[in-house]
Amino acid sequence: MKRNILTVALFAAFVSIMACTTPEKTVTTPIATNLVNIEYDKFVLDNGLEVIFHIDRSDPVVAVALTSHVGSARELPGRTGFAHLFEHLLFLESENLGKGGLDKMSARIGGSGANGSTSRDRTNYFQTVPNDALEKMIWAEADKLGFFINTVTEEVLVKEKQVVKNEKRQTYDNRPYGHTQYVIDKNLYPKGHPYSWQVIGSLDDLQSATLQDVKDFYKKWYVPNNVTLVISGDFNKEQAKEWVHYYFDEIKPSEKIAPLQKTRISLQKTKKRYHEDNFAKLPELTLTWPTAPQYHKDSYALNILTHLLTKGKKAPLNKKLIDDLKLTSKVNMTHYQSELAGQMMLSVRAFEKTDLNDVNQALTKAFDDFEDDGFSHDDLLMIQAKLETDFYSNLSSVLGKGFQLAQYNIFTKDPGFINRDIQHMLNVNKADLWRVYDKYIKNKHYIATSFVPKGQKSLALKDSLQAKVIEEKIVKGAEQNFDASKKSQYTKSPSSFDRTQEPQYGHPSSLTAPNVWQNRLINGMHIFGIQNSEMPLIEFNIEMSGGALFDSPDKTGTANLLSKLLNKGTKNKTPKQLEEAIKKLGAEIKVYATQESIMVQAKTLSRNHQATVNLVTEMLLQPRWDKDEFALAKKEVISQIKQQATDPSQIADIKMAQLIYPDNHKLANNSLGTIKTINKISLNDLKTFYESNLSPNLSSFHIVGDIKKSAVLKSLAPLAKTWPKKYLNLPKLETVNPPEHSKVFFYDIPNAKQSQLRIGYPSIKGSDSQHYSANIMNYKLGGGGFASKLTQELREAKGYTYNIRSGFYGSPITGKFIISTGVRSNVTLEAITLIKDMVKNYQTDFNQQDLTTTKSFYLKSNARKFETFNAKLSILKHMSQYGLTQNYVLQQEEIVKDMTLESIKMLANDYLHPEKMIYLVVGDAKTQFERLKELGLGEPILLNP
Template sequence: MKLTKFLVPALFLAAFISCKNDTQENKEEQSDTNDISIPFERHTLENGLTVIFHEDKSDPVVAVALTAHVGSAREKTGKTGFAHLFEHLLFLESENLGKGGLDEMSARIGGSGANGSTSRDVTNYFQTVPKDALEKMIWAEADKLGYFINTVTEPVLAKEKQVVKNEKRQSVDNNAYGHESYVIGKNLYPEGHPYNWQVIGSLEDLQNASLQDVKDFYNEWYTPNNAVLTIAGDFDKKQALEWVEKYFGEIKRGKTVEKTIVEPVVLTQTKKLYFEDNFAQTPRLAMTWPTVPSYDKDSYALDILGTYLSNGKKAPLNKVIIEEDQVADQAYAYSYTTELAGQFGLVARAYDGKDLDSVLSSVNKAMALFEKDGISQNDLDRIKTSQETDFYQGLSSVLGKGFQLTQYEILAGDAGFLTQDVKNMQAVTIEDVKRVYETYIKGKNYVMTSFVPKGSIDLAVNESTLAQVAEEKIVDGAEETFDASIIATYERTPSSFERTEPKYGPAPQLAIPDVYTETLSSGIEVLGIEDNEVPLVQ
């Protein structure tokens, strides 16, 4: 493709994802040029480990992600926060990585973005490394999955408990509106529902977690047949598969993991709750409705509904609540979907001293405006274009593509779901947006929370009841003491070969992209680079 004379004279990056879905199961050519996909291969080891390869030779780097299908939804009442705890623990020592674990190795081999994340549904461990360090990363990730849990001793657990508890204190307990998600979750999802508690868990559960509790949780969920290893970037697939089989192959399969099934959430009445927030300076109103899980056909229209209500000068929430009534400086709606359920939320942060009943009245006016005018085709097209741009930008790195493949594999049941996902985004109509509003929002029961500054109960919505929140009592010297210098002693897991750190591969060579030049009739020089990764132009 060449730059035509009428395009903007700038650094030009044009990209088109391959129109071939290169899976083991399906290597057929796709005829529709609008069908985009990430070419990949899927392999399954005998122990059940799913392995996904995406080859991308554009840069001499490789992204490696190990994702366990275990988030807070796999926990039990009274034993919450374990999935998030392991996000921390797995960056520490393992039997063959030794002290410093992945963090130390990443710094030494030139890795970038070494991190982890925990959600309701999965826990991710990921980083990008130079291609000559791929075998090292495969070795290290295998060590985490099969040669790790023996290194978790009482002192190690005691230290990491405090790290996680301190994170909760900073991000939740001592943060304005920090308990809002907790109150919504407790009242939106019934007792026993996997989303009834928060990902970070409770301080009490973390404190009470025994070493055996932690080991049992790991042994149950961190197994090859409950994990996906994704490798994306510049690498040799045949060689990589040999390394994966070598380092992961003898890790034992775990129990069969059954798919979690839950009934759709139904609220029999609207719940109004208030909470006096120690750190909030102004009152905040939140309204939350139960909706649908990720990739449900209605999730796409709900996402557009949230965007339209919130973004732009014409957005009903902005137009009525912020500009006309001037009762809040922030108002937005959003759709949040996960594996088992979804929710649609509306949030308005009021001005200092503003009664939240007046904010609620303004919200109702904004929603009435939407019911009257709906969404125009121009606004629908604008939002779709923005969504697609953001989506493709997320695929512009090998790590981004690897993450997307993994998410589809676990949550959609097919790593090749991208083509259908984009079609579903593009297919949303004006009627769909109206329909999901009437199906899930209009006249439906919801959870309403009024978070008000300390001593300002009168600002909460009328007829609200006090939300039950377990707040930690601050007691000097209450924390356990531990000696971080203690070297853990443990029994080593047997292996059929010596699991020492492998050597580097051949030094990577950087391929500099060709830059072409053209001169417009006006004399302006144009520089361009052709790039075939994502369908975006800059």
């Protein structure tokens, strides 16, 4: 569960560190390995707060993560969803930061976006900020623990309940297969077990929760002796330690918290359940076995087992279900590990109208084949090589390192376990894999869930019982009213000093752009590189401009199919042999297509760079053109297109493109194509596309990592020699203007719990000189996350939505302005009216404080622009796409500094066009279509009557 959509990896591989600590006395004992040495310090305050420091001088930034050892498992039946609720509440207000709390401060100090996430076992709060804002962050985090709960009033609680309900609708109720985990956990765990309910909780429990219930939960769990604070990055340890003492020392602990007991779940019989999914187009079978909790000695072999069974052409489950029987295009297996228990989940989303009994029989046969054929020691080594690459990748940011330290500290009581953890994984042998397979999987009872499309119950496993799934009814006017503008009245907590005074900034660090080197190969391909030796890792990509722009109108989806086939073997390597060659390097190589390019992405250990580039060269220049893989790729894409047709969010994105661009415009097309066009595409079409539309002169190579320029150029010499010069031009696209006046369109999804909204029009290209300035102007409207006016009004003030954003999205050849959100179905009209009015009034409402916040964010956030591998690759991509210099980020600072209230208002006048908006609603027409006539924008147009 997350406060907004954000990918955060809380379990990664393994860091070589060891520390011996006692309260108030810090001892650092780094243990160096051949490749990495990460030191940390740990100390414990008298109130029990555990603090971990890690120094990383590579960038002038610092990550602060506060993690509380409380998740949904610490809740009680009938009172679920509280931990996740506090993930939301702790950002809204505190006694000394005031309303808006950390969100508003984050915008001012250039933070990466204050955020949080909740699991079964912990809740964390985190962000990365420029290092001169560290004291501000420590001050703010202390307010969460000692000076917060009094600000939670009845009004605040009522409003945030509605936000959480919107999150549940968006994440579970209004999407295909959204209730799968709910059905599994209800049947896997005994009634009352801490994992038998979902992290988001029951909406009935949440609705019935009283203010006293919420306050009691907070006072029990959000206390110093149940919390770990990690500070990671470029800072002064002694100064930071003084600040931690100053702000946290007087916060009182609670009574000693007893640990929860780990439980071995044992099923007495196999349980089969089915659910007719309102949004699913394809049948999906999931088998779940109870296993071991995280860090249990068996968990390491179980993790590797998932790779062995389902990753790659050689994996027995893939071989049987994908290649032999062609029942699906993907088999997914994950080991879902938690503190108290674990579960192995095997999921197959079959092709349309496939009987899941056939899928289950195929799985049984695949397991039999696995037992008969076994696996080699090399198979195990390839998986472990991949894990080594993942290890370094997860440590490429100060926040990533901070997450790992907190994770191990909380769940093993020792951050130094991070050193031993890698050895546990590397010590797994063949005997371990067979042992855990026999112990947890072979002939063991499991939970089988069949999620089938409405009206296709016959596809479910034989003898399945109907699952009990509770779906909330959306009734207009049923939600509690609240006034978010009302100022909270509460008694402030006493403190030994005035905590209302926000600390000053520290000494600012100067920002230095990384040194970018450039070159051009003899075939015309442009090379951009940054040498970075923090980790023995390299990431690179090749961007070949064109992509779906070169698709023929009657054969859209050709570029996408070609990219899929380039992953499937080479002239001299079968698909299986290619996969094994990549795995042996511990590398990742992926080719994919977008609307405007075909991309090759690769990640590898620096010592394996040359071998990885050789494989990429072979994949690009010597395709295999495998007929069986081509047929399977077509079937997979058709399956994806059918899945898109049931997902309201994806439908909204696809339909909005069709409304912004005219019918014959390249960008109006779905890059996957349509079922009709995919069926028309032949293997010869792919060969023709390949010969005609891939060219070095339209390609750029971007690389970041532990490698010198000379080594990169040497590694690319074969590619330069064998990929001959060819000069192509991109197709010219007609200019698209906004409509003359606003129109409303509706796409009907019967019984949808949410309405997906897309509002916008064609706008300036990414290459336009004003594109960056336009996004600065948009920051306070909808580009600033929780600092934006749209979020503050529709989420925080009204409780209509879980998230909303706006932005000018552009490339060298196109541009558009889009506002996107999902709102509770019964406030569709109200939400659109509010958005329409806010855009209309933005130019006049924008004030000096908005300007100050905007400028502060853009100037301060530049400290994070060069930190991670992805950030550096993004710099290189922008340079190659738009002809920018390596100092362009510093040059953009001058644009921000020169912004005035008048220039923002002029930008809003030039690029915000409320009278020319295209309004698209994807939702329940039966209840919402007629209401939209009240917008005064003419008769709504139903797109799928």
